[in-house]
Amino acid sequence: MTRHTVLLSFAATPRPPVLRAVHRLREIGDRVTVLALTGAGWEELAAASEIALITADGAELRHPARAPIELVLRRAPRAFLRRASGIGLRHPAIRPVGRVAGRLADLHGRLYGAYNRRIFMPVYGLTVRSTVLATTFERVLREVSLGPVDRIIAADTLAVTCAWRLAARHPTASATTDLTVADQEQ
Amino acid sequence: MSSSPRVLYLGFFLPPSRASGVFRTRATANHLARAGFDVTAFGAPLRFLRDVVGSVDESMVDTVDSRITLIRPELNYFPWEKDIRQFGLLRRNSPVLALRAHRWKLRRGFPEAYASWGWQCVRTAIRLHRKRPFDVVLATGNPFSAFGAAWAINLLLGVPYVLDYRDSWTLNQFTDEPAHPADHGSWRWERRVLSRASMIIHVNEALRAWHAERYPADADRMVVVANGWDPDLLDLDAAPPPASGARPPQFTFLGTVTHVQPLEELVAAFRAARAHPDLAGAQLSIYGHLGFYRHTADPLRRRLGLPDGADESADGVRYRGAVDKSGVAAVYAEADVLVFCTGGARYITSGKVFEYMAAGKPIVSVHGPGIAAQEVLRGYPLWFTAESLDPDAIAATMVAAGRAAAELTESQRAAARRWADRYRREVLLAPLADRLRELAAAPRRWRRRRGSPS
Numbered sequence: 303m304t305r306h307t308v309l310l311s312f313a314a315t316p317r318p319p320v321l322r323a324v325h326r327l328r329e330i331g332d333r334v335t336v337l338a339l340t341g342a343g344w345e346e347l348a349a350a351s352e353i354a355l356i357t358a359d360g361a362e363l364r365h366p367a368r369a370p371i372e373l374v375l376r377r378a379p380r381a382f383l384r385r386a387s388g389i390g391l392r393h394p395a396i397r398p399v400g401r402v403a404g405r406l407a408d409l410h411g412r413l414y415g416a417y418n419r420r421i422f423m424p425v426y427g428l429t430v431r432s433t434v435l436a437t438t439f440e441r442v443l444r445e446v447s448l449g450p451v452d453r454i455i456a457a458d459t460l461a462v463t464c465a466w467r468l469a470a471r472h473p474t475a476s477a478t479t480d481l482t483v484a485d486q487e488q
Numbered sequence: 489m490s491s492s493p494r495v496l497y498l499g500f501f502l503p504p505s506r507a508s509g510v511f512r513t514r515a516t517a518n519h520l521a522r523a524g525f526d527v528t529a530f531g532a533p534l535r536f537l538r539d540v541v542g543s544v545d546e547s548m549v550d551t552v553d554s555r556i557t558l559i560r561p562e563l564n565y566f567p568w569e570k571d572i573r574q575f576g577l578l579r580r581n582s583p584v585l586a587l588r589a590h591r592w593k594l595r596r597g598f599p600e601a602y603a604s605w606g607w608q609c610v611r612t613a614i615r616l617h618r619k620r621p622f623d624v625v626l627a628t629g630n631p632f633s634a635f636g637a638a639w640a641i642n643l644l645l646g647v648p649y650v651l652d653y654r655d656s657w658t659l660n661q662f663t664d665e666p667a668h669p670a671d672h673g674s675w676r677w678e679r680r681v682l683s684r685a686s687m688i689i690h691v692n693e694a695l696r697a698w699h700a701e702r703y704p705a706d707a708d709r710m711v712v713v714a715n716g717w718d719p720d721l722l723d724l725d726a727a728p729p730p731a732s733g734a735r736p737p738q739f740t741f742l743g744t745v746t747h748v749q750p751l752e753e754l755v756a757a758f759r760a761a762r763a764h765p766d767l768a769g770a771q772l773s774i775y776g777h778l779g780f781y782r783h784t785a786d787p788l789r790r791r792l793g794l795p796d797g798a799d800e801s802a803d804g805v806r807y808r809g810a811v812d813k814s815g816v817a818a819v820y821a822e823a824d825v826l827v828f829c830t831g832g833a834r835y836i837t838s839g840k841v842f843e844y845m846a847a848g849k850p851i852v853s854v855h856g857p858g859i860a861a862q863e864v865l866r867g868y869p870l871w872f873t874a875e876s877l878d879p880d881a882i883a884a885t886m887v888a889a890g891r892a893a894a895e896l897t898e899s900q901r902a903a904a905r906r907w908a909d910r911y912r913r914e915v916l917l918a919p920l921a922d923r924l925r926e927l928a929a930a931p932r933r934w935r936r937r938r939g940s941p942s
Contacts, residue, residue: 428584428588429584432582432584462580463582466572
């Protein structure tokens, strides 16, 4: 009987050892479902029906832990400044205001980018991101049935929380961070 | 109460481990017990050997001297635990934070995955020392947490210590390059542990010289205690004689096959050698484990020309599986020529070469030129070497070794075994035992720093 392996890879694009692990799993006859943040790097395998790909495209940003911050610090100021800039530039009487608003919009973009890169993401990634992603995928998986699962592999550290929760829902499945399980079995 | 000098031996790879370091570690502990020391040995936890490394030889347990008190301090399994269901609360909810915290601890403390074992050794040693003091500590690495533990015990209790480098810590012996980046904590720790050691042991002169050059202030305490062979594990006289009658020449490799060995060259050379009429139908039997971990077997099989789990190839290569200690002598007895195949360069001796010499059979070398093992093989009368990894050159030495095996006389064999006798383990370890006795007998005030009266 075909074994069903769910591999979770939450890196931006899959690392070579992860791709090798998927190929080895396919070689030993496993049916492989990959949970990834986006389809980047997985397109070829998915197109060839080697894997079933489930992604959370953008869903992380809509999570309650991120959405308010996104709204207050990025989306709302950006929308306001862009709108002010647009209105100002359309009306000659307040064109200087429009230009200032445009510059402020650029400045806001740069400041937000720096804050996101240097402060938010390091702290967020270190502390709660794995939990946010686990919750995000729980929502995604409510709409997609995985069916029986025999093996769960967390391919990177960030995927561990999600893998652990998945393992709790599939008590008979093995759950590991070991990418060489296929090599050990052959 | 016993008046024997009390030695604490920090030897992670004690039986039932089947790591390559187990033989020297086991033999040292046994030798000290037989030499009248009261030996307490700290080894790896059994769970680590059985579940993490997954390679044990239970038959080795009985070979540990019963007078040795064997204790197995625990270690933190964080680096090795792969089963997500076994992860703790922090690791499963904030895995990135848990990993970062683990790495921080390694950076701040001892820079090795086995550090927790080292600290546990220190705690256990202090507890035992309070009941009855240790006179001297002997630590063998790897893992080098044993060195760190010996240093800490000396710092806290004033017990002198000796370091036994089975492997190099900061030198990659296979590439001759530094094993760590310049800012890695290992360099700082190595300098620290060497500075207080009473004696520093290396397995060959090349390694001693490398360390002496790098740490000149400690060079006067560096000595060589070569590896050797263990007569109690190799009763060649008790082995059954090889099957009688005409049979094709048997070439034998016995040991752990690893990724650093020139396996492609070995197979190509053997294929070429078999084309010679003298070696028609010859077989190359590989005995031993394929790698140290479960997942390393398949790639090594492929390199040996044994794909898809096959145990035999058309080129006469046969994988015969692992052999426990009771079967080793029979393997040597069956062999006509022993194949010494090893990786690395001038710092590599390999423990197996001593056992090979003890068998008194022709040995054909398959390794790069200039490795340290040549120091000991050079005087062995039945050594055949191409001094290169060129398959055709190796094939020629295989043919010559096969011919020598066919014409081997009893006196030639006796001469070969006489050469090997100088590498009996008890001969090599005797000076170490003497030095440990001196250190143990030294007055307390000597022990505070290096503990050496000399």
